[in-house]
Amino acid sequence: MPMYFVRRILFAIPLLLLISALAFALVHLAPGGPFDRERAPASPEIERHIRAKYHLDEPVWKQYLLYLGDLAHGDFGVSLKFRDHSVNDIIAQGLPVSMTLGGLAFCFAMIIGLPLGFWTAAKRGKWEDFAGSFFAILLVCIPAFVIAPILILIFSVKLQWLPVALWETPWHMILPPIALGLFFAGKIARIFREGMLQAAQSEFVTAARAKGLAEHTLLLKHATRIGILPVVSYAGPMLADLLTGSFVIESIFQIPGIGVFLVNSSLNRDYTVVVGLSLLYAMLLIGMNLAVDFVYTVLDPRVKYE
């Protein structure tokens, strides 16, 4: 089995190359360049010098190879818009912020979603199940950019309990994770409920029930271990999603994470930042999926990879 994971890691390398090539091609092949919107149009010579400095005068494939060469040394290149910043700087500044936001949202989603899912599964078919399931699907249908401004209007503007925006004190760190996490809480509740109901039908649960185990021990100890598996496989990509920042939440609350950088850099054709952040995101996603498969083998002894 260790061989399986080694193979998966090796397979990730061509995948990352593919992603970098795709992102590179996408930003470079679309017309327009990073210096099109400079305020004072420089003289043609100066512009030529700037383009030569960043190798923008070379053919695209050559630029890509140069980029890969730098990347091999762990260097994501220099931002073309924020001249005194390297992409590594931007990641070093933004990623901790995005990760804190995402981590808090992840915890919030789990704290709400898991009990809700368990409760609706345990009360299957009763009115509690209908109410809880409706609540969960409602959460899934409320986008972050709808719930965030409503929370701001209630808790920041009307009641004035919490700050409207920014990311400084712990008080600033309450509304954004909640607004970000509610959707995922609903999703987790739905997935966990489904997983529990399926686990409750499996043979080992029937066997345990035949042995006379109490119903709550059955659910908590036996069914949960298998019922949680769909949640685990969803939680991996979700964590990658959350950690790299939510574009909407960061822009509403003016949080200096990397999500805002990605949107702005794509608009500004800041080639190096776009490709660098896309790669970072892809690495996290692939890493999380790998971690999910590993956790699977620990939780479910029936799962074996070859």
Added chain:
Amino acid sequence: MSEPNQQISPAKLAWKRFKRNRAAIISAWFLIALLVAVVAWPMILKFGGTPFAQMHNPNEISDAQFNSPNAQHWFGTDLHGRDLFSRVLYGAQISLLVGIVGALVSFVIGVLWGAVAGYAGGRTDAILMRIVDVLYSLPTIIFVIVLFATVGEAMKQAHFVQNSPALEKSLRVILLFVGLGAVSWLTMARIVRGQVLSLRTRAFVEASRAMGAKPHWIIAKHIIPNIFGVAITYLALTMPAIILYESFLSFLGLGVQTPMASWGTLISDGVSQINPIRIYWWLIVFPGGILVATLLALNFLGDGLRDAWDIKNRS
């Protein structure tokens, strides 16, 4: 696996089950009512007399800025004194259109891809499904943001659209159709392939083949009617995802551009009016509420269809 009652066709059986699902029926009526309102409202404005039409013109700027909801402006007015009720219904045109056409694009790609992979089998199947696996592991949201930011910006600068705003508008919407449809077909392809793969070995298909039926007969008579339910169900479930994508992109300023409006741009306008002194809650609650209600209805409808066609949850 024989049906309990051989006389009832699968479609009729599904319809019978669907009718019993109250949430799905209410959702279907809500969606029909919304569609009727969206289509009928411009006509009502046309024939409703000049003052009425002027007051409710979604693009008519007036002095009635930031009116809270009242008898004349049911959803209130915005920064420029425009009637929000009309703007929500006009925004719905774009949001729903992108949802429907985008879902159809993903439907066509997904069904064709999955059906070819499942029916051809062997090498073709392996290659096609490997491609789907690789695309699954790509960060979709990043790709969509980068695609819309770069292509949208390039379109703004291109010469042939600069003197024709109408052309740029329609190109934007087409980009939304194609782009969002093109990133949403993966699940559909996987599900259709699985379905076709299992159908191919079923007894009635084998029997038909044994009796000398040609492949096109088998596909038309046996495969397509039997994947229909699954495909329709996932079409209904793809639609809210695409509507959500569109409003997300428009919220970030990457989707439709002013003066066009969708639910996403309306909510974004509302957010930009948040200030510590006055609360303009209607600017967020009404467009947001309609968006949430539509997503909810589509989800209930999709779940209802899934139960009606008795599709097991497979991953």
